[in-house]
Amino acid sequence: MIEVNELRKSYRIRFGRKTIDVPAVRGVTFDVQKGQVLGLLGSNGAGKTTTIRMLTTLIRPDSGHAVIADADLATEAAEVRRRIGYVSQGGCTADNSTAREELVLQARMFGIGKAEARERAARALDTFKLTEYADRRCKTYSGGQRRRVDIAMGLINEPKVLFLDEPTAGLDPAGRADIRDEIERLRADGMTVLVTTHYLEEADALCDRVAIVEKGQVVAEGTPDELKRQVAGDVVTLGLNGSTPDAEKVMTAAAYVTRLESTDDGLRLFVDSGNRVLPKILHDLDDAGIVPDTIEVHRPSLDDVFLAKAGRSLTAA
């Protein structure tokens, strides 16, 4: 549904008489399949917004190709616009307009007739649980309500692909939870979504696939689980209460353990996939007559992945 190939964009910045090209996106490549939610994860300035603005026809790439919903970005920009929905970072509702007016206007900007536009607006208000506030001015809304109007506007032309640029940025926790629910619903409805975020938990919870963007490039891409496995596999912690030396011997011999460390009261095992090897661990320990007190599987967080791929932590920033 979205194919992006080696997109590049630099900005010209002038310093006195000198102009220098500052690369914002240096060759980004990724695909999004129909019905998938892809998250572009990265810190501010990593090139996420520039990428999304190129894909939504707002800025022209310096080079590279992209095909969105079967329309070529370079040669069929007007067609791309008709087939996509875009929700910008800051939102785009006017203080003095009501949600209903904004939705009707948005529909009409796509060339939809008056009656049909009203009908679509009413349906969208209903879907996004906005009917109660529909005829109040947008300036009276909470951040979450206002962002829901933005998303409803992005969907009014029944797009094949929806672009969401930092949909939860600047919202309070309740507003963020609200928007996450909406994205979950879109995902359940089979909408193809490209969403940028710098919240790891969000990318983890909402996206089918995640592309980590750093310094204008995709440094890692895959499902959240795949990415986590690429980095460290899983960690299995055994509480052994005294039988550690015996268990250590058994586990050192096991092929599925890539590395092990002893802890205060047991062992920490590094494995490829915790879920798959857990029965084997129990089986092998049982054969040696060892019954662990506790057993826990930890998955590395996306933060571990980001740290490994981008060379720094996202949460510490």
Add this chain to the structure above:
Amino acid sequence: MNVARGTWLVFHRQISQIIRSPIWIFLSILDPLVYLFLFAPLLQRALNAPTSGAAYTTFVPGLLVLLAIFGGMFAGFNMLVELRAGMIERARVTPMSTVALLLGRSLKDVANLLFQGGIVTLTAMLFGLTVRLPELLLGFLLVGMIALGMSALSNGAALKLKTEGILSPLINTVGHPLLMLSGILLPLALAPVWLQNVANLNVFSWVVRGMRELFAGHPEAPVVWQSFAVLTVLTTLSVYWASRQFARSIR
């Protein structure tokens, strides 16, 4: 989507936004009246006009041009607000034509000007201004074209510059000489010859003369058709240039 329909959509939206602001309506009525009541008495003395009606016949056409120039020139500030609110971006990701996005906005400024101009003209009539209807309509057409062109230029400049910090000094730098050299507030007859020559290069000084001929009941004066000709060219170029600014990348 066709340009006419898009223009109407944007125009309708813009008008419905401004009429929600009662202060805005109050100020746009007050502003021209302040000029009318403060400058006209001064001008009556300066021009040695026999009656206040005669002074208004000279002053009102110029005042209408002034309102059109400044009303149009400040349009860019509203554009900056809309840029920041994401309104422009939102429209750019739809199939709307950029000409419609610009024309809808600039025609709002024209409508605003015609409203202000109507109030000024009617008020001045109460105080003795006389003008025939066909000439008045031609005059309003002229100022409408000025407002359209200036608003387009200002919107285009706002899209290019993206900051009030440059737009305000630009408007002042361009606006004040244009105003002074148009003979609106002070008659250019008082100016030294070289200044009159410079003023002759100012399109708006022709237009002010054209407007005065119209209000004086001389629509056949050559400066009238010359004003229309030169404004048609300038307005068309302005609208074309400003629409292209929309099509350029919006950061």
